[in-house]
Amino acid sequence: MMGFSMYLFVLLVLGFGLAQNPSGFTSLTCGAPMGTSFLEKATNITYSSDAPYIDTGIGRSIKSSYQSKSEQQTWYLRFPQSSRSCYTFNLTTGDKYLIRAIFFHGGYDTRPSTKFDLHLGPNKWATVSTAEETKSETFEIIHILATSRLQVCLVKTEDSTPFISAIELRKLTSKAYANESGSLQTFLRADIGSFSKQSLRYGSGVYGADVFDRIWLPYNSENWSQIRTDNSVDNDNGFKVPENVMATASVPTDPDAHMNISLTGLHQTSRFYVCLHFSEIQELGPNDTREFKVMYGRLIIDPFKPISFYTMHIFASKTASSTLPPLLNAMEVYMVNSLSQNETDTKKLSCGISKVDWQGDPCVPRDYMWSGVNCSYIDSEQPKIISLNLTTHGLTGEIQESISNLSSLQVLDFSNNSLIGPVPEFLAHMTSLKVINLSSNLLYGSIPTSLLDKVQRGLVSLSIEGNPGICSSASCATTNKKKTKTKTMVIASVAASIFLILVIFLVILKRRAKLGRYPNSDDDDNNLQQCNNQSSFSEMANNMFTYEDLAQATDNFSNVNLIGQGGFGYVHKGVLPDGTEVAIKQLKAGSRQGEREFRAEIEIISRVHHRHLVSLLGYCVTGTQRLLVYEFLPNKTLEFHLHEKRRPFDWSKRMKIASGAARGLAYLHEDCNPKTIHRDVKAANVLIDDSYEAKLADFGLAKCCLDNDTHVSTRIMGTCGYLAPEYASSGIFSDKSDVFSFGVMLLELITGRRPVGKSHPFANEENIVDWAKPLMLQALNTGNYHGLVDPRLEKDFDISEIKRMVLCADACVQHSAKHRPKMSQIVRAFDKSISLDDLIQGVALGDTTSYNLDGSSDYTSMEYKEDVKKFKRLVLESQTFGSSDLTSDNGQSSSGSFCIKSET
Numbered sequence: 001m002m003g004f005s006m007y008l009f010v011l012l013v014l015g016f017g018l019a020q021n022p023s024g025f026t027s028l029t030c031g032a033p034m035g036t037s038f039l040e041k042a043t044n045i046t047y048s049s050d051a052p053y054i055d056t057g058i059g060r061s062i063k064s065s066y067q068s069k070s071e072q073q074t075w076y077l078r079f080p081q082s083s084r085s086c087y088t089f090n091l092t093t094g095d096k097y098l099i100r101a102i103f104f105h106g107g108y109d110t111r112p113s114t115k116f117d118l119h120l121g122p123n124k125w126a127t128v129s130t131a132e133e134t135k136s137e138t139f140e141i142i143h144i145l146a147t148s149r150l151q152v153c154l155v156k157t158e159d160s161t162p163f164i165s166a167i168e169l170r171k172l173t174s175k176a177y178a179n180e181s182g183s184l185q186t187f188l189r190a191d192i193g194s195f196s197k198q199s200l201r202y203g204s205g206v207y208g209a210d211v212f213d214r215i216w217l218p219y220n221s222e223n224w225s226q227i228r229t230d231n232s233v234d235n236d237n238g239f240k241v242p243e244n245v246m247a248t249a250s251v252p253t254d255p256d257a258h259m260n261i262s263l264t265g266l267h268q269t270s271r272f273y274v275c276l277h278f279s280e281i282q283e284l285g286p287n288d289t290r291e292f293k294v295m296y297g298r299l300i301i302d303p304f305k306p307i308s309f310y311t312m313h314i315f316a317s318k319t320a321s322s323t324l325p326p327l328l329n330a331m332e333v334y335m336v337n338s339l340s341q342n343e344t345d346t347k348k349l350s351c352g353i354s355k356v357d358w359q360g361d362p363c364v365p366r367d368y369m370w371s372g373v374n375c376s377y378i379d380s381e382q383p384k385i386i387s388l389n390l391t392t393h394g395l396t397g398e399i400q401e402s403i404s405n406l407s408s409l410q411v412l413d414f415s416n417n418s419l420i421g422p423v424p425e426f427l428a429h430m431t432s433l434k435v436i437n438l439s440s441n442l443l444y445g446s447i448p449t450s451l452l453d454k455v456q457r458g459l460v461s462l463s464i465e466g467n468p469g470i471c472s473s474a475s476c477a478t479t480n481k482k483k484t485k486t487k488t489m490v491i492a493s494v495a496a497s498i499f500l501i502l503v504i505f506l507v508i509l510k511r512r513a514k515l516g517r518y519p520n521s522d523d524d525d526n527n528l529q530q531c532n533n534q535s536s537f538s539e540m541a542n543n544m545f546t547y548e549d550l551a552q553a554t555d556n557f558s559n560v561n562l563i564g565q566g567g568f569g570y571v572h573k574g575v576l577p578d579g580t581e582v583a584i585k586q587l588k589a590g591s592r593q594g595e596r597e598f599r600a601e602i603e604i605i606s607r608v609h610h611r612h613l614v615s616l617l618g619y620c621v622t623g624t625q626r627l628l629v630y631e632f633l634p635n636k637t638l639e640f641h642l643h644e645k646r647r648p649f650d651w652s653k654r655m656k657i658a659s660g661a662a663r664g665l666a667y668l669h670e671d672c673n674p675k676t677i678h679r680d681v682k683a684a685n686v687l688i689d690d691s692y693e694a695k696l697a698d699f700g701l702a703k704c705c706l707d708n709d710t711h712v713s714t715r716i717m718g719t720c721g722y723l724a725p726e727y728a729s730s731g732i733f734s735d736k737s738d739v740f741s742f743g744v745m746l747l748e749l750i751t752g753r754r755p756v757g758k759s760h761p762f763a764n765e766e767n768i769v770d771w772a773k774p775l776m777l778q779a780l781n782t783g784n785y786h787g788l789v790d791p792r793l794e795k796d797f798d799i800s801e802i803k804r805m806v807l808c809a810d811a812c813v814q815h816s817a818k819h820r821p822k823m824s825q826i827v828r829a830f831d832k833s834i835s836l837d838d839l840i841q842g843v844a845l846g847d848t849t850s851y852n853l854d855g856s857s858d859y860t861s862m863e864y865k866e867d868v869k870k871f872k873r874l875v876l877e878s879q880t881f882g883s884s885d886l887t888s889d890n891g892q893s894s895s896g897s898f899c900i901k902s903e904t
Contacts, residue, residue, distance in 0.1 A: 123341045612696060724740035783799070
C-alpha cells in the first residue's frame with residue numbers, strides 16, 4: 001500500500017528528523033599508524049588512520065584482551081602534551097553531518113577514570129567521563145557546517161589525559177533533521193518493538209540496514225506488546241528509517257490504555273526535538289480503525305490514521321472512534337545545542353612554525369586562545385585577530401603570504417627570528433596594520449616603495465634594524481646600476497656553465513675507459529652500486545629535461561605543488577608523463593652561489609648510487625633556469641617524525657633509520673672515489689621512504705675531496721646545533737666533522753629533543769651534547785636510561801639496543817676530531833660485528849674533558865659556545881644568506897634549525 005508522508009516537528013521545544021547516503025562517510029580509527037585501513041566486519045564499513053586529520057597526540061593499541069571487541073577501537077590516541085587538540089576536516093559550507101565520537105579506554109593505562117571536554121569548533125559539545133576500562137562511551141551530534149572547516153577538539157580540563165578511539169562523519173540530506181537553529185545532540189534513538197536484543201546500524205548489502213549509519217537501540221516497555229510484519233514497508237520519504245525498524249512496533253497491552261513514554265536525565269531547561277515514526281503494519285479488518293492523539297501535556301496534533309505499510313513521522317492516545325490502540329514504530333530524541341560561539345574570521349594561518357598549542361580556533365574559547373595572538377570580540381560578530389607576536393619563535397624561511405588573510409591585523413611582531421627573503425609587498429596592502437617589527441632577522445633586499453610611503457606618512461611604524469641585507473630604495477639604487485652593468489657578464493657566465501658541463505661530459509667519457517668499478521666495502525648489504533664515473537654525468541646526459549617538461553609536470557610551477565623554499569630556490573612536487581612522482585628543485589635566477597651548487601650537485605650526485613642516498617633523476621639547463629629532478633619521498637623527514645608529527649617513531653624504526661643513515665654516510669666517506677664529505681648532516685636531511693628506510697639528502701652542498709685531502713676550509717656552511725667544534729672555531733671541516741653531526745642526530749633519536757633548545761630549552765644555553773653527556777654517563781653506569789630516552793616512547797625500547805646507540809653517540813660527539821670513529825665503525829657497531837669498546841679512542845666514556853685538534857685538553861664546552869657565536873657573527877657580517885635546500889627546501893618537511901652560508 002502507498003499513501004502520503006506526514007512530518008510533524010513537535011516543539012517542546014521539539015523537532016524531527018531526516019537522513020542521507022553512504023558516499024559521505026568518513027570513518028577514522030584514532031591512533032592507528034599512517035596508512036592503516038581495514039573493513040569493520042560488523043558493519044562492512046572501511047576505517048582508516050586518523051593521521052591525515054591531526055598533527056598531535058600519541059597513538060597506541062589497547063590491551064590485547066579487548067582488541068576483539070571492535071576493530072575500530074583497537075587503537076587510541078591520547079594527548080598528554082597540549083590543553084586542546086583538534087581534528088580538522090575540510091568539507092563544504094552548508095552541508096549537514098551526523099558526527100560520532102567514540103571513547104574506549106581498553107586498559108591502556110592503570111587509570112581508566114578520565115574526564116575532559118569534547119568541543120565542536122570553538123563550542124563545547126559534551127563532557128567525556130569514563131570510569132571503567134571495559135565500557136565504551138559514544139557521543140553524537142547533527143550539525144550544519146557554518147564554514148568549510150569542521151574541527152573536533154579534545155580539551156583537557158582536569159588532571160586526566162584526553163583520548164579518543166574513533167571518529168565517524170555521516171553526511172545527511174539537506175532536508176534531514178531540519179532544525180531552524182542550533183545542532184542536535186543525540187539523547188535517544190529507539191527501535192520500538194524490536195524482537196532483537198542487538199542494535200541496528202549500517203551494513204553494506206544488508207537488507208533493512210540504515211543508509212546513514214544511525215544506531216538504533218531496541219526499546220520496549222513491560223506495558224507494551226510487540227507486533228511485526230513480513231511485508232515490505234515503504235520508507236522512501238526522506239527520513240529513510242531502516243525497513244527492519246519500521247517492520248516492528250509496540251502497542252499497549254491493554255487496548256484502552258495510553259502509550260506513556262517517560263524520558264529521564266533531561267535538564268528541565270533543556271530544549272529538545274522529538275521525532276516519532278509510525279507505520280501501520282497490521283492488516284486491518286473492514287470494521288477496524290486505528291486512530292489516536294499525540295499528547296504532550298496538551299493536544300499536539302489532530303487525530304489521524306496511520307497509512308498501511310508506509311512510514312509516517314508523528315506521535316499517541318486512542319480516540320473514541322478507534323477500535324485499535326495506538327502504535328509506535330520508532331522514536332528519536334535530540335537535545336538542542338545552540339553552539340553560539342562564532343568561529344574566528346580568518347582562513348588557516350601558517351607562519352612557518354609548528355606550535356603544540358596552535359590547535360583549533362585561534363581566538364575562542366578565550367581560555368584556549370593561541371599563544372602570541374590577541375583578538376577583538378564584538379557581540380554577534382566573528383572574533384578577529386588584531387595582534388600576532390611571534391618574537392623569538394625560531395621562524396625560518398620567507399614571510400608567509402597567508403598573513404595577508406588576517407584582514408583586521410594591527411600589530412605584527414616577527415623580531416628575533418631567522419626569516420630570510422625580501423620584505424613582502426603585501427604588508428603595504430594590509431589596511432589595518434599599524435605596527436610591523438621585523439628586526440633581527442636575515443631579511444635582504446629593498447623595502448617596497450608602497451610600504452616606505454606609508455611609513456613616511458606616519459600610517460605604519462616599521463622596525464627593520466638587525467637585518468644587514470636590508471636597504472632602503474635609495475641605497476639600493478647604486479646596487480641596481482651595478483646589476484645593469486653586469487648583464488653581459490651574467491650571459492657569459494651562463495654560456496661558460498654550459499661549456500663546463502660539456503667539458504665534464506667529455507672528460508668522464510674518456511676516464512670511463514680507464515677506470516673499473518670501485519670496490520664496495522658493504523657488499524654484504526647488497527645495496528651499493530657505484531660512486532665513480534661508470535654511473536655519472538654521461539648517464540645524466542640521457543636524463544635532461546626541457547623546461548617545458550618540468551613546467552607541465554608541476555602545473556606550471558603552481559603554488560599548489562610548492563613543497564619547499566629556501567635561499568637558493570623553490571622545490572615543487574611534479575608528476576612525469578609516466579606517472580613518476582618527483583621533487584623538482586628550481587634555483588633562483590641570478591644567484592652565483594646557487595649556480596655553483598647546481599654544478600656541484602650535477603657532478604657529485606650523478607656519481608652516487610646507494611640505497612640510503614636520495615637519487616638524482618635528471619636536470620634541466622635553459623637560459624638562466626637551472627633545475628634538478630630528484631626522486632620524491634612522500635614520508636617526509638626524520639625531523640618531521642621526531643619533532644613535528646603527533647606520533648613519533650617507535651624504537652625499532654629509530655634503530656632502522658640510524659643504521660641506514662650511517663650506511664649512507666659511510667658510503668660517501670669511504671666508498672666514493674673521490675671521497676665525499678656531506679657537511680650538513682642533520683635530521684632534516686634524512687628522508688624516509690615508504691618502508692621507513694633512511695635516505696640522506698642535500699649532499700649537493702658537499703665538497704668532493706681528493707684521496708690525499710683530509711679537510712676542506714674554503715667555505716663555511718652548516719646548521720647550528722650540529723656543528724663540530726673544530727668547524728665552529730676555524731672553519732676546518734673533515735669527514736670527522738660529519739661524524740660529530742651524525743652523533744648529534746643520534747642524540748635526537750635517543751632523546752626526542754632538538755639539537756638546540758626550542759620546544760624543550762636547555763639550561764644555560766646548553767646544546768644537546770652538553771645536556772646529554774652527564775645523562776649518558778649516568779645511564780651507562782646504572783643501566784637506567786629513562787632519564788635520557790624520549791619519554792614519548794613510554795619505556796618501550798630494547799635496553800641492549802639503546803645502550804649500543806648511546807655508546808655510538810658518545811663516541812661520535814667527542815670534541816677531539818681524531819678521537820671520533822669512522823662511519824664504517826659505526827655501521828659495524830650497529831651490525832654488532834665489532835666491540836663497542838673499539839669506538840672509544842683515547843677518551844673514557846663520559847669524560848667531559850674536551851680536546852683541540854692538536855689533542856690538547858683545553859677546548860671547553862664554553863669555548864665551543866663562544867666559537868658558535870663567532871660563527872653566527874661572521875655570517876651576519878657577510879650579508880650573504882641561504883638555506884639548506886633539498887630537504888628543508890625539498891619540502892618533505894620544514895627544518896626547525898636554520899642553515900647559514902658565508903663566503904670566506
